């Protein structure tokens with residue numbers, strides 16, 4: 001079902017909007033404290049905002065007038081559907097299964113609570129356990145499950161209630177990296193065609209599971225759009241950091257960009273821009289070369305080394321927001337140390353430049 005929300009939580013300085021089309025999965029990304037959990041809590045009905053409105057399908061979940069609003073005075077007055085009546089399931093980082101019930105009874109719990117017979121609820125629960133590849137765990141108790149298994153059961157339990165919207169709060173965060181890929185695959189299968197919102201710190205989740213992403217920063221939406229567009233053409237340092245690309249901003253000037261520091265770089269524009277427009281340039285660290293003396297190429301920027309970090313077969317050299325991946329041999333030749341001044345250069349063809 002389609003979902004639409006806008007809400008303001010004054011105490012947390014969070015003011016956000018979110019839209020999920022029917023059958024769409026939206027990933028919410030953002031640094032710590034940017035408002036991701038607040039957004040989920042408001043959607044799930046666990047937190048009452050000061051003002052805002054939410055709709056799921058054609059049902060209004062809340063429509064609140066806050067301080068200074070038409071209702072005046074008291075915050076958050078107006079229609080409010082409580083969490084259990086919203087048709088929304090929230091999957092937390094931890095599976096939160098009932099410890100005294102078997103896996104099967106955990107998954108059947110919702111159907112039983114809605115008055116279905118024991119046999120009916122069990123059949124329904126079994127079908128969901130099969131869909132998450134966990135039918136062989138049906139008779140175990142939660143204490144006999146690994147973290148990844150427990151999370152699979154939590155997915156089955158959430159979906160067995162046939163929610164109109166599924167909210168996932170970093171579902172892979174508490175798991176061992178070795179089991180995350182299998183759960184990610186399961187989620188990809190069960191989220192297909194389902195309206196869902198997933199909060200994640202992992203760019204792989206966004207690429208694998210989400211049709212669109214929304215980036216929050218300091219309680220506001222700072223970017224949104226199709227996953228590849230937002231992550232491959234980032235507009236914020238945070239989004240650039242997720243995929244590890246360099247983000248250089250400035251103004252368009254003929255075939256290049258003039259940075260805030262007054263440097264010119266030649267770039268490849270992937271969209272038409274007019275001179276003087278604010279633009280961003282993305283370039284991968286692997287496409288950036290380093291030299292001790294100013295190179296003759298037209299795309300070069302000076303930087304003072306802040307960090308030198310070995311990463312497998314390359315060394316990542318950072319100067320503030322700029323990064324280059326060079327071979328260990330090159331790093332040794334340049335005798336890199338924090339504080340050293342180096343030149344970062346790249347070919348215009350290796351850049352992607354677009355309007356901000």
Ligand SMILES: Nc1ncnc2c1ncn2[C@@H]1O[C@H](COP(=O)(O)OP(=O)(O)OP(=O)(O)O)[C@@H](O)[C@H]1O
Pocket residue numbers: 011012013014030031032033034035036037038039
């Ligand atoms: N229970 C609370 N009471 C008051 N303020 C809170 C509460 N929980 C969070 N906040 C504040 O609200 C803002 C948004 O926090 P929120 O937890 O939604 O961010 P987040 O993006 O989910 O962060 P993280 O990635 O660390 O989980 C922050 O400024 C935070 O300090």
